[in-house]
Amino acid sequence: MALETCRGGGGGLLPLPPLPFPLRLPETLGSGPGETYSSQNESNEDYEIPPITPPNLPEPSLLHLGDHEASYHSLCHSLTPNGLLPAYSYQAMDLPAIMVSNMLAQDSHLLSGQLPTIQEMVHSEVAAYDAGRPGPLLGRPAMLASHMSALSQSQLISQMGIRSGIAHSSPSPPGSKSATPSPSSSTQEEETEAHFKMSGEKRPSTDPGKKAKNPKKKKKKDPNEPQKPVSAYALFFRDTQAAIKGQNPSATFGDVSKIVASMWDSLGEEQKQAYKRKTEAAKKEYLKALAAYRASLVSKSSPDQGETKSTQVNPPAKMLPPKPPMYAMPGLASFLTPTDLPAFRGGASPASLARTLSSKSLLPGLSASPPPPPSFPLSPSLHQQLPLPPHAQSALLSPPVSMSPAPQPPVLPTPMALQVQLAMSPSPSGPQPEGLKPLRLPPGQPQPLALPKPFEDFPHLSEFPSGSGSRSPGPSNPTNSGDWDSSYPSGECGISTCRSVLP
DNA sequence: ACATTGATTGTTGTT
DNA sequence: AACAACAATCAATGT
Numbered sequence: 001m002a003l004e005t006c007r008g009g010g011g012g013l014l015p016l017p018p019l020p021f022p023l024r025l026p027e028t029l030g031s032g033p034g035e036t037y038s039s040q041n042e043s044n045e046d047y048e049i050p051p052i053t054p055p056n057l058p059e060p061s062l063l064h065l066g067d068h069e070a071s072y073h074s075l076c077h078s079l080t081p082n083g084l085l086p087a088y089s090y091q092a093m094d095l096p097a098i099m100v101s102n103m104l105a106q107d108s109h110l111l112s113g114q115l116p117t118i119q120e121m122v123h124s125e126v127a128a129y130d131a132g133r134p135g136p137l138l139g140r141p142a143m144l145a146s147h148m149s150a151l152s153q154s155q156l157i158s159q160m161g162i163r164s165g166i167a168h169s170s171p172s173p174p175g176s177k178s179a180t181p182s183p184s185s186s187t188q189e190e191e192t193e194a195h196f197k198m199s200g201e202k203r204p205s206t207d208p209g210k211k212a213k214n215p216k217k218k219k220k221k222d223p224n225e226p227q228k229p230v231s232a233y234a235l236f237f238r239d240t241q242a243a244i245k246g247q248n249p250s251a252t253f254g255d256v257s258k259i260v261a262s263m264w265d266s267l268g269e270e271q272k273q274a275y276k277r278k279t280e281a282a283k284k285e286y287l288k289a290l291a292a293y294r295a296s297l298v299s300k301s302s303p304d305q306g307e308t309k310s311t312q313v314n315p316p317a318k319m320l321p322p323k324p325p326m327y328a329m330p331g332l333a334s335f336l337t338p339t340d341l342p343a344f345r346g347g348a349s350p351a352s353l354a355r356t357l358s359s360k361s362l363l364p365g366l367s368a369s370p371p372p373p374p375s376f377p378l379s380p381s382l383h384q385q386l387p388l389p390p391h392a393q394s395a396l397l398s399p400p401v402s403m404s405p406a407p408q409p410p411v412l413p414t415p416m417a418l419q420v421q422l423a424m425s426p427s428p429s430g431p432q433p434e435g436l437k438p439l440r441l442p443p444g445q446p447q448p449l450a451l452p453k454p455f456e457d458f459p460h461l462s463e464f465p466s467g468s469g470s471r472s473p474g475p476s477n478p479t480n481s482g483d484w485d486s487s488y489p490s491g492e493c494g495i496s497t498c499r500s501v502l503p
Numbered sequence: 504a505c506a507t508t509g510a511t512t513g514t515t516g517t518t
Numbered sequence: 519a520a521c522a523a524c525a526a527t528c529a530a531t532g533t
Binding site for chain 2: 228231240
């Protein structure tokens, strides 16, 4: 994980985010063929384009969880067959078709309208790409982006799902970083200050070397104080970044940020709205919590002074930890639901993504995959090798419905994933169209940019942390919050990881 | 200005 | 001195 240190490096371009591996199918099976291809070349960093699928829908309530899977599909299409990436190798050109077919087969209902759309998109993007494409390698950033973009949507999504489940629950090991240290402090900024001294933490502005940016900031406030709701974008970022990271562990924050931004751009209005709604909801919650919090402070601090506003003497509010706003729930939420698809489809124009990226020179090849295809595009290979138990498939394909957790076969996502990967990755070396993959140059080549160390680092996809893994090393606590289970009915999120966790 | 994440760094406290 | 704990910083982007 070592990302590069942001710190020092900041300077110029990022060293690169190596996308270590092509897309590997995450535990989730689903990723479609698209990923497959990309994975093919191992060497490629070239990812395919990533039709990134944004985690859509934020609202858990609204969403059907099962849908995550749906989102996976979306990715695929975007790949363009040939056109795309000159730079990237796409052997996969076929994929799209395959994926589509799979998708159709599986969820014909959902997709039906999409194909055309997708194809169109692809083309358009391609065109765009060509036009704008910077250079052989694109600016570094571009590369990065492109790489990133390469992430398969499905993977992202799947990971997101995973992450949401896992990550959230156990965000950070107690030890490591939690920003807010001790819950103990009851609060008040004063205390905080004291805290500073006491704990010795901070050094307000010591950095000699660096710039002392803004001296002020010191945010540390009362841990009990409710946190302000974050922006829709921030929520989106949260939901998405983990997935991106999961796929490209080596991606730097900047890379991830760009990708997320591009995804955001490509996100349909509706999806954005969904996030906004969450934000609003969170805001409401925040206000309430804040009121309670203040009230508690008042009562606590001094009975005598009425202090600020709120007045209410609400029950000292049980200072519950600022419960995570609903959206915290995660990522999962973000998956598209079938219902959403339409919206997404309409809204997100791949073009926008392309536009964005291209303009920024992020990703040339990135195609935003707009409409998330609902079904799970299992890669053919996957199907072959791992025939899922019927119910499993159904689970994947169909939303939440009746999955009872129990029945699930022990599935081991991991293994599956491996198999999938293997299946997919096979022919990296194969005759790749040369034109295609500019990015990964053979050793001998000049390589203008320092390419990320591509795969060497991640020789084995399998090693790659399974989606969840990517995040906190910690125990992904499987059970994680009970919420998870409850939220997601079958526990089945379509992601193998999830399943594995569940009994 | 602040939010997102996470690795790193620097400071301080404790052993 | 060694370690632990934690805040600050940085990256790119959006609100």
